[in-house]
Amino acid sequence: MPLPGPVAALCGDAQRLYDNPPGGRAGHAYDRCMPSSLPTSLAVSDAITHYRQLRELTIDELAYVLRMLDHPISADALAEMEGCARPVTVDDLVAIAYALDATPAVLLSHIPIDMPEPEGPLATGLPSDVDQTELRAWLEGKTTLDRESRVGWWKERVARLKVRSAHHEEQLQGAYAELRGLGDLALQEADAPPVQRLQWRIQDGEHALNQSEVALALTEHRLGNLQEDA
Template sequence: MENERQRGNPPGLTNNYVAQNVRKVRQSIGMDLRSLSEKLTEAGRKLSVSGVSKIELGDRRVDVDDLTAIAYALGTTPAALLAPPEGDTAFTGVPTGHTTEEVQAWLGGDAALTQAGLVAYWQQQAQDAQFEIEAAKLKLESLSGQGAAADLFRPHYEERIERFRARLQESNLRLLELDPAARPFSES
């Protein structure tokens, strides 16, 4: 039995996500393999029908130039093609333990998957929740004494306050998981 030499690392989870997402997006817009191949060639990134098919099957790795060109040709974003299936947070080479929201924030460029990056992200989420609570409270106060018409809007702002209170609590809990010494945010 002869040993076959393998060059580089084998395709991992992220490659599988890209393969699935390329196929899903292409099919959702009704584009066939040939049309995608032609669009890529027009964009200056020649990729045969066979090459596109191999990408979708996970048999061909996607480099960053392919990824950006395919995203452009499909009318989507590179981040959308990299995204894991709903609820999955694992990526090749990335430690597990991140929430779906954290992974989405990372893919969107809103947070680094480091302790400092995630602490900053959740601090910002808590501050945003505080702001929304205060804004809704002020609106409720302005409705006071405005009559029956204002009563129509009151439940909306009360629900908004409760929703952002829950968001503030969620943000504080995750913040304290990441950094037990962090100062939790409170409603003013």
């Protein structure tokens, strides 16, 4: 994967300090952090590890990039941040997000991919029913978290999902119609590339429609809960 943004510019001639530096391939933050870690601290710690590894950077290379950005953080300090042993300041957050070709909102709303179902809020101090999509929208200033705004935001989300489901349904019905139009040929020439491509379209369409309908049902349920609490 090519190095993105500032990493490409600043890391081109960076010397590899260690082949396998300590903490260079750390595990997930929730495995390394204390159980009492606050959710936002946990999210940022794991996000630094996740995006650093995604960019194929060692901790020493990330420290080098940050030094070139005039915000030096030692490799040891970065390892402590990834292990929730050192707080990440807002200045650290902005510099690290830029160095990793991400944004502060991305790091703050990160959820470890195989983290168990959270028992509390995804971010410190927020309502426990705020999900990642709504959290990201709030962090980016696209919505607020007062009850009226939340209901409106979820209504818009329901409307968008209904449009998406209708689109998938239309595409799927079109593929079904094409298959019916082939008549017996679809059975006699089932291995023919045009018939196979049509079958793949139908399979993909059924999957997409099912996914969108599940998302719509969950979103409508969330909206209903918010409206009941209002």
